[in-house]
Amino acid sequence: MTATTRPDLSVTLGPLKLKNPVMTASGTFGFGSEWADFFDLSRLGAIMVKAVTVHPRQGNPMPRMIETAAGMLNSIGLQNPGLDAFIAEKMPYLRQFDCPVIVNIAADNVGDFNTLAERLDTVPGVSALEVNISCPNQACGGIEFGVDPELTRQVISSVRARTRLPLIAKLSPNVTDITVIARAAADGGADILSLVNTFVGTAIDIKRRKFRIANRIGGLSGPCIKPLALYMVWRVANAVSLPIIGMGGIVNASDALEFMLAGASAVATGTINFVNPMAPVEIVEGIEQYLQSQGIASLSEIVGTVR
């Protein structure tokens, strides 16, 4: 038996270097400690923690989440302990692992985004910030920053000015042309783009004649959105030169590889984490096996090769 060289799974996303391309999408992996019994977090390419806001948030009333065909709708409302508690209580646990921690920051005004970036800039163990521009901007009547190119550019450049950390702009798919927003995020100074966030949707209970989630609308995720997300990753990869973290309905290595062939340098698992806690590490193994079976030495060779 001849020893085969293991393929190189490492990825370089601008200033961010990862040992493998698989991370856990924000909001689907808590703050990591919930996974202690399943696998060593050091096996992940990176952890994207649940969105953090300046102040603690209670989140929305129940029901918050329902199953739909091949996916789910959620409207959690950013329930989180707030920035101080995140730094004091969640970061010490996360720092134990040989795994970059990407903090998803959320706010409904630019001032809060600035505060989050300034404070997190100096917190040991934080490897990058993912700017969640999909929450409604109260100053502009509650529309999402991420659906408007000018607001996108403004918030990204404002955060850019306040941190040296690698900056990821998380794009909303709820737009007419995602490449316009992607370019705006690039102009604002984002290092990396992550896409897609959830698709806005709803569901109605016909017996009670009411919306099935308390907030009436929610974000659709899961395998049902994969073709839509893959299309958007391919579009953005062809329009913008920034590295992409692809996500949206990935359940296995084959899904992850589709995103990489379409142009994503790395991927994130989201809703599948709820169903198969081992999915992230199974996907790392599956990608390695694919590269071996195809005789490919390095993962970077395949990124964006399907044009």
Place this chain on the structure above:
Amino acid sequence: MRYQLDVPILAHERIADCEYEMTLLSPEIANCARPGQFLQILYDMTYNPFTRRPFSVYRVDREKGTFSIVYLARGVFTQGLRNKQVGQNLSVVGPLGNWFTPPDSPDVTLILVGGGVGAPPIYFFASELSAEGRADRTVVVINGARSESLLVGVREFSELDIEMHFVTDDGSFGARGVVTDVLLERLERQDGPVQVYACGPTGMLRAVGNLCIERDVPCQVSVETPMPCGLGVCMGCVVKIKDAASPDGFTYQRSCYEGPVFRADEILWE
């Protein structure tokens, strides 16, 4: 320890109207499961239905390394579950959540209240208490359902060394009425300290909880909510827990992680 395992089905039987018991082989889970904990079961690898569903642990045989669950076949998931055959494997994550905790003192009388398909964790708890063999501790179980055909575990409960009460809405088995009728009557003739535990539909839990709060009787309830992940990360199963330090007077806690068992006086019922 929480496991994700593919485990074989050892037995699968209809036990009442639309109610089924499925026995699975897993020494890991049988050994560490505690009364009130639950498992998340995957329908199959086609992910259709997509998310796992929660099922409480019912009967545990640690020597044989088996445990069982009970389900009511009423939705797409559970109606499909009926077709799973003995010998097939199911993907199971668990045991999850917290559990019912008995007081240290044997002098406290324990009253366990189960309603409908909320009876399984009550049975598990009663069987553990009964197996302790402490003759000095009184264990009372009140198990209710709409009618006899929906009552879980009549034979199993009757085999335990406990004070057993059955109650049905239509009087088809045991007393006629609801579990709170029997609980009230039992509390009124109780001398000495007592603690109540309950699992069942939300309306029943609320009624049992309020009845206990009015009488200063400590009460733990296992809440019923959707459990999209069961792992503590999706935040889709939260319940309002009183919190004087919060401006809203409550904080949301995860029924899959901090729960499903909460003190009745902590819950702010919606």
